Amino acid sequence: MEPRPPHRHVDELRRQLRSLGYLDAGVDRFVLAGATGTRRPIAIAIRASLRTGILAGVLLGPASTIWLHRQLPGLITGPRDALVLAIYLAILFGIGGTVAALIAGVGVSLLARLAGSAVARRGRVLSVTAGSIVTIACLAYLTLWSRQAQGIETSLPTTMVVVALAYSVIVSLLLGHAVTVTALAIVVAGTGSAPDAPGVPGASWRLAVAAGILAFCGGLLLFTIVGATQSSRGAATPLTVVSSGLRIRLFAIDGFDPHLFETLASQGRLDALSVFAGARATLDLADVRQAEVVDPARTWTTIATGQPADVHGVRGLETREVAGVRGRLSMGGQSPMGRNIRAATDLVRLTRPAITSRAERRVKTFWEVAADAGLRTAIVNWWATWPATSGTGIILSDRATLRLERGGALDGEITPAGVYERLRTAWPQLRQRAESLTNSALRDAHTKGDTAALLRRSAELDALQLVLTQEIATAEMDLVAVYLPGLDIVQHALLNTSSGTNQSASAIASRLAALEEYYVALDRLLAPVVRANSSELVLVLTAPGRVTTSASGGLTISGPSVRQATLTGTARDVAPTVLYALGVPISRELPGAPLLRLFSEEFTRRFAVRYVPAYGRPSTRLAARQGQPLDQEMIDRLRSLGYVR
């Protein structure tokens, strides 16, 4: 009789039992449960892959929703959005997981059929290889995804990345294990015999449960960190205002060509604006106007926030609305890939076009900072201001005119609600005032036909914004800013080469003449409002508009404490300059700096630039939203004005 084997340590036997499929009531059972009762390898592969897909969907759907929330602010506006998106992503990852597991399973099944007993002998090695390939592929995909998120949000905390990666590792291992189990079952079913060493490699209920708990904790931790990060990053510092006694009136004119302006001014055709001889800064807008992206929402949000588009989050006028989700998603900008994704998701009705909104903006604008500092502010018609937040002064968002025309309950177009009531009551008179201003501005225009209608419509739009501004802006207002789109609309309609086919010299000359007439009309509209009094700074801010990729804008200041100077700055300097003039401290997070040389030496000596660490995130307290959304009307309006196709 042979000697007895020595008593081996129980732990070792326990490990062996696990590897033989005992002491296990976890993932294997779940993955293979669907395949119970079938012996056909392909059927096992399909059924087990479906369950692996479910596992992938459940584990990755909610986690990736948290990531997307971090990566694309504005996409998720509430729990319902998060739920819908989590379901979408779970389906997406579920399909991905199923396909990956199916490819591995079918591959193993084909090998088992072709190689027969040779495969049976190496069943364990083959299964572990299939599982490892899926693990590595899954991990690589998830890691790249995390890295992309890090690339967009440059200041992503390291801990978050580590946690996300750890979660990815756990999920990848789990899915790889599921594929290993499936592959082993296929080998056994396909060759009709058990592999040399029975049981599932690495199978153990403890490992599976531990991985599950870890995966769950990872997701939970990630969620907690995201929540904590949002409240701790860039936390707002209380702002104290050292008032210079100056109030600011800011007029933002889009589609402005400084050379054409100079020519017309020298001809004496621009009375109001040419006498407006203040300090002037030429703004280099190259950083906001990449050669191929000339987008008003992006440009003007950069100017308003002093931050680049990657930071402020408004990347373009057109975004996508994901079906079932109130938030927005900007998809790949103007790149071919972005267009393809949009087309593909349009096709399956998963997304539809939408107009960018305030919800996508991640940082505060200068008027929000001023309002936080306790100043009285009013803002009219600036891009990406809908839906308005409450408690940030008076806001007539980019949809305010539409709401005033349509009437009915507010859907965040105007805040506070009292202002809407007042404007709505006075609306017929306001329209009339705007119309008479337009008539006066275009009194000696010679243009006829369609072009005349274009000029009138644009002038009416600008006049309406100015009338509304006058209506809401009392003398005590510290900051009033209005965006005037008319010149850009006219310039785009007249000069956009893609829309015009008649390129004869006379046609071009007549279009140019019409554009010049609009400069004159705008000059007349602005004449009553751009004259600064002793306690007012009037700022005229210009950008070249959509027809040119020219990267030069302008900031002209008139009023007391202004120095006659011409200098160069960037779009990022506008917000700090405005805030400095108001006596508000500047955030160290802002990349730009106040253009101090626009102010008199005495002023800069008396009022040193003060800094705070951060302004914090924008308020999320939405204004009243009971009314019907004007999404479609907004798209139609912008389409008729040539902003979107």
Place this chain on the structure above:
Amino acid sequence: MSPVPQFFAEYQARVDVELRRLVPAGDGRVEQSMAYTLLAPSKRVRPVLTLLSAELCGGTVSRALPAACAMEIVHASSLILDDLPSMDDSPLRRGRPANHREFGEAIAILAAFGLLNLAFGAIAREYQPPLAASLAGLLSTAIGVEGLIGGQSADLLATEQQITFEMLERIHRRKTGALFNASATAGARTAGASSSQLAGLSAFAKNLGLAFQIVDDLLDVEGDPAETGKAIRADARKTTFVSFSGVAGARQLAMELCQTADRALAPFGRRADRLRALSAFVAGRSL
């Protein structure tokens, strides 16, 4: 030894009554030989497992009873064959002389085959074709080379040989585990169970089957022959789980396996308490 729960005794009684009905009546030696082993006092763990599994999956005891009896009949047949001089050469079974000692080898072999035949016949007669075919297939696998026959063959070849732990597990997976698994699965199938229910019960039966075998090995070392009905150290020529882990280690592993079996029933909730009582009974045979 832990006391048999009340419901367990009732199920055992119902199985006994049904077995008496099924076993061929007659004074012939073969009939006597078949009844001798089949109706000998027994725990009826396998048929009770079948009945409990059926109940757990929403079925009834009466519908599962023929399948449960078929499992016990197959088990009785395997006991007769195991004890033959050409195999384990055991003199004692269930507290009485082994079948071949009472009726002679030839009759014992015939009785074993008679029982196997009886099992398949019971299934064929008591169930409609699709279910009958499915259960017959199940039984055939449990008996065949991947089941009892393969396990017994490997066991014979391993006697007085040094074998690895994996080989030992493989022997018992087929000798004991296969019929445990078939018992649970058969009960679930008579109740039209879903694939996830089947998978849960299968995991339960797999762990319970091995625990049962380890406890058997422990009883062989330290049990009371009056209780076990077998001669103590009957397996002394064989490598058992106790050889690998020692008595305390084997006891520990058996307990963990029973606990795992219970965990596999988690999706069933409190409804599976009777099966948990069964696993507690299996563990309690020695613990």
